[in-house]
Amino acid sequence: MTVAADGREARTGYEVRTLFTEPVDAALVECRLETGRTHQIRVHLAAIGHPIVGDPRYRGARAKFPAPRTFLHAHRLSFDHPVSGERVTFDSPLPDDLAQVLARLS
DSSP: OOOOTTSOOOOEEEEEEEEEOSSSOEEEEEEEESSOOTTHHHHHHHHTTOOOTTOTTTTOOOTTSOOSSOOOOOSEEEEEOTTTOOEEEEEOOOOHHHHHHHHTOO
16 A cells, blocks of 8 residues: 555545654644545555554554554544434544553653
8 A cells, every 4th residue: 555646545634632752753643534545544644754653564663662553543433324324423442552652652
């Protein structure tokens, strides 16, 4: 997967929630998908020079700041129910392993 001028359209909006400087420069980012492509968030953030912490495929694995896995979590998922058409939303707290990674940043 890559960003390419002749590739399929994919749009990801993002907002920086928190900036960190110790022990490495990092940011907590909230992304909003307008399309749904394979690895979309990972590819888009890596393409702008900000790969996801712990992502070995898209250059986010960092020897100076190891993570048990790619730091990617869907904290909220909303969609229109296919039968009723009603908007449904599901929330999910940050898993313990990722909360521990976040706690190491300041």
